Amino acid sequence: MEEEDQQKILDLVKELVHRLLSQNPSSKAPNSNPNHNPNAPDFQNALRYAIRILSSRLTPSIAPDAAAIAESIKRRLATQGKSSQALTFADLFNKFALKTGPGSINNKWAVLYLLKIISEDRKTANNGPNSVALLPNLALNDPDLKNDSRVLHNLTRGDRGWDNGVLLVAKDPENLREIAFKEYVNLVREENEVSEEVLVRDVLYACQGIDGKYVKFDANVDGYALLDTVKVPRATRLIVRKLCELGWLFRKVKGYISESMDRFPAEDVGTVGQAFCAALQDELSEYYKLLAVLEAQAMNPIPLVSETASSGNYLSLRRLSVWFAEPMVKMRLMAVLVDKCRVLRGGAMAGAIHLHAQHGDPLVHEFMRSLLQRVCSPLFEMVRSWVLEGELEDIFAEFFVVGQPVKAESLWREGYRLHAGMLPSFISQSLAQRILRTGKSINFLRVCCDDRGWADTATEAATAAGTTTRRGSLGYGETDALETLVVEAAKRIDKHLLDVMYTRFKFKEHCLAIKQYLLLGQGDFVQYLMDIVGPELSEPANTISSFKLAGLLESAIRSSNAQYDDCDILDRLRVKMMPHGTGDRGWDVFSLEYDARVPLDTVFTESVMGRYLRIFNFLWKLRRVEHVLIGAWKMMKPNCITSRSFTKLQGAVKLQLLSTLRRCQVLWNEMNHFVTNLQYYIMFEVLEVSWSNFSNEMEVAKDLDDLLAAHEQYLHSIVEKSLLGERSQPLYKSLFVLFDLILRFRSHADRLYEGIHELQARTMASSLPSQDKNKSRRQTSDKSSEPGSWISDGRKALTQRAGEFLRNMGQELDAIAKEYTTLLEGFLSQLPVQQHVDLKFLLFRLDFTKFYSQVNPIK
Amino acid sequence: MDPDAAKTTRESLDLAFRISNIMDTGLDRQVLSVLIALCDFGLNPEALAAVVKELTRECSSSLPTPSALSSVP
Numbered sequence: 050m051e052e053e054d055q056q057k058i059l060d061l062v063k064e065l066v067h068r069l070l071s072q073n074p075s076s077k078a079p080n081s082n083p084n085h086n087p088n089a090p091d092f093q094n095a096l097r098y099a100i101r102i103l104s105s106r107l108t109p110s111i112a113p114d115a116a117a118i119a120e121s122i123k124r125r126l127a128t129q130g131k132s133s134q135a136l137t138f139a140d141l142f143n144k145f146a147l148k149t150g151p152g153s154i155n156n157k158w159a160v161l162y163l164l165k166i167i168s169e170d171r172k173t174a175n176n177g178p179n180s181v182a183l184l185p186n187l188a189l190n191d192p193d194l195k196n197d198s199r200v201l202h203n204l205t206r207g208d209r210g211w212d213n214g215v216l217l218v219a220k221d222p223e224n225l226r227e228i229a230f231k232e233y234v235n236l237v238r239e240e241n242e243v244s245e246e247v248l249v250r251d252v253l254y255a256c257q258g259i260d261g262k263y264v265k266f267d268a269n270v271d272g273y274a275l276l277d278t279v280k281v282p283r284a285t286r287l288i289v290r291k292l293c294e295l296g297w298l299f300r301k302v303k304g305y306i307s308e309s310m311d312r313f314p315a316e317d318v319g320t321v322g323q324a325f326c327a328a329l330q331d332e333l334s335e336y337y338k339l340l341a342v343l344e345a346q347a348m349n350p351i352p353l354v355s356e357t358a359s360s361g362n363y364l365s366l367r368r369l370s371v372w373f374a375e376p377m378v379k380m381r382l383m384a385v386l387v388d389k390c391r392v393l394r395g396g397a398m399a400g401a402i403h404l405h406a407q408h409g410d411p412l413v414h415e416f417m418r419s420l421l422q423r424v425c426s427p428l429f430e431m432v433r434s435w436v437l438e439g440e441l442e443d444i445f446a447e448f449f450v451v452g453q454p455v456k457a458e459s460l461w462r463e464g465y466r467l468h469a470g471m472l473p474s475f476i477s478q479s480l481a482q483r484i485l486r487t488g489k490s491i492n493f494l495r496v497c498c499d500d501r502g503w504a505d506t507a508t509e510a511a512t513a514a515g516t517t518t519r520r521g522s523l524g525y526g527e528t529d530a531l532e533t534l535v536v537e538a539a540k541r542i543d544k545h546l547l548d549v550m551y552t553r554f555k556f557k558e559h560c561l562a563i564k565q566y567l568l569l570g571q572g573d574f575v576q577y578l579m580d581i582v583g584p585e586l587s588e589p590a591n592t593i594s595s596f597k598l599a600g601l602l603e604s605a606i607r608s609s610n611a612q613y614d615d616c617d618i619l620d621r622l623r624v625k626m627m628p629h630g631t632g633d634r635g636w637d638v639f640s641l642e643y644d645a646r647v648p649l650d651t652v653f654t655e656s657v658m659g660r661y662l663r664i665f666n667f668l669w670k671l672r673r674v675e676h677v678l679i680g681a682w683k684m685m686k687p688n689c690i691t692s693r694s695f696t697k698l699q700g701a702v703k704l705q706l707l708s709t710l711r712r713c714q715v716l717w718n719e720m721n722h723f724v725t726n727l728q729y730y731i732m733f734e735v736l737e738v739s740w741s742n743f744s745n746e747m748e749v750a751k752d753l754d755d756l757l758a759a760h761e762q763y764l765h766s767i768v769e770k771s772l773l774g775e776r777s778q779p780l781y782k783s784l785f786v787l788f789d790l791i792l793r794f795r796s797h798a799d800r801l802y803e804g805i806h807e808l809q810a811r812t813m814a815s816s817l818p819s820q821d822k823n824k825s826r827r828q829t830s831d832k833s834s835e836p837g838s839w840i841s842d843g844r845k846a847l848t849q850r851a852g853e854f855l856r857n858m859g860q861e862l863d864a865i866a867k868e869y870t871t872l873l874e875g876f877l878s879q880l881p882v883q884q885h886v887d888l889k890f891l892l893f894r895l896d897f898t899k900f901y902s903q904v905n906p907i908k
Numbered sequence: 909m910d911p912d913a914a915k916t917t918r919e920s921l922d923l924a925f926r927i928s929n930i931m932d933t934g935l936d937r938q939v940l941s942v943l944i945a946l947c948d949f950g951l952n953p954e955a956l957a958a959v960v961k962e963l964t965r966e967c968s969s970s971l972p973t974p975s976a977l978s979s980v981p
Contacts, residue, residue: 065942069963099959145923159947166957168931
């Protein structure tokens with residue numbers, strides 16, 4: 050076939066030459082008879098020449114693209130102003146191109162190209178020989194140009210260089226361009242000792258932390274850099290350094306991961322740290338994938354249209370920098386996080402990472418979110434198990450709830466607390482408090498109340514919140530879900546706890562019982578107690594036996610309404626003798642105590658009971674004074690002293706007697722007024738009001754913390770208002786002095802009335818008949834120490850004695866009265882000055898008629 | 909040669925001739941057909957064009973001597 054083709058080609062060439070030669074218009078032969086004489090020397094020469102030309106240029110210098118050539122032809126026609134012809138040409142070309150199959154032209158592009166060149170050649174030939182040396186389409190004086198369009202004219206004038214859109218390198222006969230290119234290539238090769246492919250490969254190694262042939266880790270610069278010995282242009286060096294930043298970051302991250310993994314067995318790194326390492330490793334494996342793809346691509350050349358043209362490899366340093374843009378961002382983020390979290394653990398680590406996640410860039414945001422989801426999953430797990438089951442699974446001390454072993458009674462207050470350092474920043478303080486309280490409640494229920502009902506509430510809470518009680522149902526980014534879960538759980542558990550406290554442990558009843566007994570609310574019981582126990586307590590403290598007192602307490606309970614109370618409550622009531630010194634009387638050391646067991650002793654702790662004790666002491670003293678005064682009144686009842694018996698006395702003595710009696714009664718009245726009002730103030734303004742406030746609080750209390758706070762408030766207000774607080778010390782002291790004075794008064798009044806009764810008895814005795822006199826003598830002989838003095842002296846002596854006695858008593862009463870008045874005034878003047886507690890009700894009661902403020906105007 | 913192929917050939921040649929007229933190449937039918945045949949064989953169109961150019965130039969001007977011919981590369 051080859052031979053045939055060659056022969057055919059030769060024949061065709063001969064034919065061509067012949068025809069071209071015979072086209073000669075200036076043919077010398079007038080009879081233009083195309084002499085097909087193959088032996089003519091012209092013909093032979095021409096043929097030889099043609100063959101030489103044909104064999105010298107075997108490859109075309111342009112791409113065999115028919116459409117492009119057609120386009121350029123069209124454009125040329127259009128710019129020459131032959132737009133109609135251009136349209137026709139387009140039409141023809143379309144038809145031409147559609148012709149396929151046997152018999153059609155295969156190399157259409159060749160035909161078109163040929164025609165194009167021929168037409169150009171004609172044009173240049175027409176335009177003159179001086180355009181031969183130039184590129185043919187740079188002809189300036191083109192007669193085809195129409196003059197009606199100036200723009201087109203200018204356009205075509207200057208821009209003929211790119212007219213056809215096709216670079217005809219082969220057109221310049223002297224090959225200037227090629228020479229220039231060859232020189233450039235040599236220069237570049239000289240400058241670059243190392244080719245770009247090798248550098249690209251080295252950079253890819255560096256980005257995995259491995260030293261390449263030319264790019265190594267330089268400790269001085271702390272980065273990957275090209276060795277100085279390698280000769281490359283500075284631009285290349287810079288770009289390599291920039292790309293190797295990725296390698297440096299990678300090294301840092303990998304270093305952290307391997308360090309952490311080494312520390313795993315030592316249990317130094319917590320679960321959160323482990324999760325963090327795992328997440329980082331996943332990211333790194335993604336990165337490895339990218340690098341693998343790039344390495345595979347690195348060796349492939351870029352596919353080009355022309356078969357023989359060669360290009361560089363697909364991956365150049367610049368392409369690498371484009372590819373590395375995104376991994377660089379991610380790696381930078383990871384390196385920053387690694388730095389931050391090197392020393393942190395647990396919740397603090399999660400919080401620090403969260404702070405970095407507050408970023409506007411969506412890429413960063415997405416990346417951080419997925420990272421955080423994994424890092425926080427152990428934390429969320431811990432929260433879930435704590436909130437729903439009360440379990441604290443925290444081996445590495447990463448959770449923000451810390452437990453410590455304490456006794457059952459302080460479990461609530463001190464058993465668990467928040468560790469602020471481990472609290473991540475996306476969990477707010479109030480949420481953390483709730484979490485703490487919920488878990489605490491579950492533990493409290495389990496340990497102190499032996500209650501198992503909370504397990505149901507946990508599942509209820511979970512379903513209400515839309516999650517389940519399984520592991521791993523919550524993640525980062527679902528802080529709302531967590532909050533809902535916690536809130537639901539907290540609500541239910543708190544309610545359950547309060548239910549248990551109220552119904553099973555009868556909290557309210559116990560509080561009421563304490564009020565009745567320790568705060569002397571049960572009046573009849575207190576009265577009986579005081580009646581019975583009173584004589585006992587007047588003895589010195591160390592002679593009193595507490596068993597006897599306990600027995601007396603029992604009888605007091607039984608004889609009052611207290612016997613109808615719950616026996617569980619009555620069991621807890623006991624007598625307590627406080628530690629006493631030598632001079633103390635029973636009154637000073639006696640107190641009652643209430644035994645609150647687990648779990649109520651969470652509320653009624655030692656210190657709380659101590660405060661109750663103080664209040665009890667005060668109230669007891671007050672009661673005692675009241676009791677004393679009542680006793681005095683019993684004695685002072687007027688019908689005990691009939692004036693009839695005093696008719697025999699002299700007028701002066703009688704007057705004295707009356708006045709003394711009167712003074713005594715007035716003083717008694719004053720004291721009674723004071724004590725009663727004080728008592729009522731304490732009872733109504735202080736105790737009852739506080740109690741009703743506390744009851745209201747108990748109704749609305751939502752959890753045990755609220756209850757504790759309400760109880761605290763209740764006690765505090767009682768202590769403050771009854772002048773037992775720190776700031777009321779001076780008032781308290783003056784009050785006690787007043788009480789002592791009242792007690793002294795009582796003893797004086799006792800003596801006075803004793804004396805008067807004796808006098809009465811004497812005067813009765815002297816007026817009685819002798820039998821009675823004897824009887825009464827015998828009676829009186831037991832009483833008085835001087836049996837003979839009264840009677841033997843006769844009426845005069847009697848009067849004298851009586852007068853003396855009365856005078857003494859009168860004086861003493863006066864003294865007491867004066868002292869009393871001063872003290873009371875002092876007390877009352879101090880009352881309005883007290884700013885910290887509202888004593889105006891007390892003042893109002895005591896000074897109702899403004900008596901005292903008139904007597905002594907308060908400045 | 910079947911009639912379809914012949915028809916296609918004729919039509920292609922016709923189109924090519926019209927195109928060459930538009931482009932003002934100054935080729936006639938016969939020369940064009942020869943050139944097309946040569947292109948189909950895979951000869952370089954640039955070379956063919958050069959041949960055409962040279963030979964027409966030769967003919968348009970007075971016949972040059974063979975020595976002048978050899979000076980052209």
